[in-house]
Amino acid sequence: MSSPNPVPHTAAEETVEQSLYEVSRKIYPRSVTGWFATWRWVFVWLTQLVFYGCCWLPWNGRQAMLFDLVERKFYIFGLVFWPQDVFFLAVLLIISAYSLFLFTAVGGRLWCGYACPQTVYTSIFLYIEEKVEGNRMARMKLDSLPLSLRKVYLKAGKHAIWIIFSLWTGFTFVGYFTPIKTLTTGLLHLDLGPWEIFWILFYGLATYGNAGWLREQVCKYMCPYARFQGVMFDPDTLTVTYDRERGEPRGSRARKTDHREKGLGDCIDCQLCVAVCPTGIDIRDGLQYECIGCAACIDVCDQVMDKMDYPRGLIRYSTENAIEKHWGWRDILGHVIRPRVLVYSGVLMVIVIAFLWGLAVKPELRVDVLRDRAALAREVEGGLIENVYRLQVMNVSEIPQRYEISVQGLKDIQLIGPRVVAVAPATTQALTLQVRVPPESGKTGASTIYFDLRSVSNPRIAVHEKARFLLP
Amino acid sequence: MRQRLMWVLWPSFVVAGVAEIAFFTLVDPQELYLFGEPVYFSRMATYSIGFFGFWAVCAAASFFTCFLQRSAKEVNAHRHPAAH
Structure with a gap:
């Protein structure tokens, strides 16, 4: 109210206030x-x-x-x-x-x-x-x-x-x-x-x-x-x-x-x-x-x-x-x-x-790749450089599946760990994989590699997932 | 009073439902931390507690809105009981 004097409640105002939500009758x-x-x-x-x-x-x-x-x-x-x-x-x-x-x-x-x-x-x-x-x-x-x-x-x-x-x-x-x-x-x-x-x-x-x-x-x-x-x-x-x-x-x-x-x-x-x-x-x-x-x-x-x-x-x-x-x-x-x-x-x-x-x-298959941050890159036997990855393999379909795993992207790249993973319908399977390459395969720093997972029974169900490989 | 209760509880209920869906679709309750400890409740319990948490927060906002909606006249009314 802009009026300087106190304005009393008018009957009209009160009706407006009340009729907005009138006492409801049954x-x-x-x-x-x-x-x-x-x-x-x-x-x-x-x-x-x-x-x-x-x-x-x-x-x-x-x-x-x-x-x-x-x-x-x-x-x-x-x-x-x-x-x-x-x-x-x-x-x-x-x-x-x-x-x-x-x-x-x-x-x-x-x-x-x-x-x-x-x-x-x-x-x-x-x-x-x-x-x-x-x-x-x-x-x-x-x-x-x-x-x-x-x-x-x-x-x-x-x-x-x-x-x-x-x-x-x-x-x-x-x-x-x-x-x-x-x-x-x-x-x-x-x-x-x-x-x-x-x-x-x-x-x-x-x-x-x-x-x-x-x-x-x-x-x-x-x-x-x-x-x-x-x-x-x-x-x-x-x-x-x-x-x-x-x-x-x-x-x-x-x-x-x-x-x-x-x-x-x-x-x-x-x-x-x-x-x-x-x-x-x-x-x-x-x-x-x-x-x-x-x-x-x-x-x-x-x-x-x-x-x-x-x-x-x-x-x-x-x-x-x-x-x-x-x-x-x-x-x-x-x-x-x-x-x-x-x-x-x-x-x-x-x-x-x-x-x-x-x-x-x-997609009927999903894969999340996480590089193991605790380990970084380390040198293993034969002078190879190893990175460790955790894969979350999600079988989104309703059929049990077996997936073949392979890795590519760097020269002479090797995969240590299971090559085939079985995943029950609509579940997630976590697995740890080591990837090794000779030190001269890439430049120092991060290189891009790819994990490939392909269903054994149906090759059309496949995932090509990017990951980073660290070379010291 | 009944209307104000509805103004506070109902919109907050609806928004809490939306917030619940959005939040728990993106966040797995098992990955939450409570006072630095992983949440040990069952998912069902976390969802339920989460919903009432959202509802309470939203209701607080609705309540504040209702509180600020009072006109100058209503706020001043108790100071001049005999003015009119």
Whole structure:
């Protein structure tokens, strides 16, 4: 404040301060059926079958999907990623981000409405809640009643099912980082490691808290995507839209009334779109950041339109331009291809191709050469100069391998030590090698030599690794 | 108060997760030294302790931000309780 006098708190300022995070009232979403609700359940089933199921799939005698933190190796079906492959992880994140940008630009918040874990688990928890406590009205009534045996029974039952489901979710989550079979054996023998127990409880609690208690508040107050998704929107982005021109002026009327004659629009102001909204907004107020694009209001409004014998689609997936210019589906689809979408798709395609190419040429053998710094160069029998090296031979493939080792780069160079090394699948073998040369082979100081390792069974798996040889 | 708690704990949780992934992808916990001694915990323990360490540090930064966000009016309020 630049004013020298103390300015008292104005009521307006206080409202601004508070309305930013208003005291949240509990939302009781009414369950909804319809085209979009069905699609949401399809995605709930798909994502959860993948999540709860993938950790049980076997592959090559191990878990198909395992992010083994203890061994520092990630297994995804036939692929094994080492910490050296962090580049792939980074590119994968970029691909996910760009896919999200592309989806958002074309179809709005498809991710939020159908696939986000917050939506998926809230749907599952709401389903459990409805099965135990009853529909929206029954739940609101139950909450308003004083404490009774029935209320305790219902609430305890609901929370018990939620907690069991959350613990199973936590167990599955940890099963992606510790082999799930070991985890199951540990659980059956009540012999789990302390950190495993901790993370199962932690993830379980997060599921229970987010899907059972916080729900839409996660989307409204915690999700960064909800805040910046508007940046990807343009007037041709599909969003859940209320057709104001057709709906207004809203008002109740009898089914048989000719509402046009009474000067009314198609909206009968039944408030069902508000009742089904999981974030408790009124879509008729226009596009809001709280709208997660779940389309529950479309489903319920279509049912109302059917009952009234009005055409469907008072609330529908449409674009800002389409509503304003009265476009049909043909025009909307025609505007999908536009510069923003082309740029997102172009960049995404380039990255995906680079990623796949990188995976295809991912080496199956890695070698790290470290010169033994303690020994430097020393003279051995026959007047030869010897340098000692430590080799880390990493078999990145899933097949046991034997590698032939040779060295070149200086005249009359000799290798002392094993010539063949056997390395088990996805492991590292360390070995110490001595390399000797006659003193006249090179100049005083450091010379470059090369270690060559070649798989005995598949000569295409080979590494040509540089090292430095010191001559006194 | 609840919002401030969320402002402190939630962004720091997210950033701690990112920091954890970045740090432990590059550094093997078994190669760390603690007070000059090699770390003797299991990798799982180091990862977990590391995560809460990151979270604590990030939460401290968020807390400091929240603390500095108070307006002059709020800071001065206790000095002139009867001014308004």
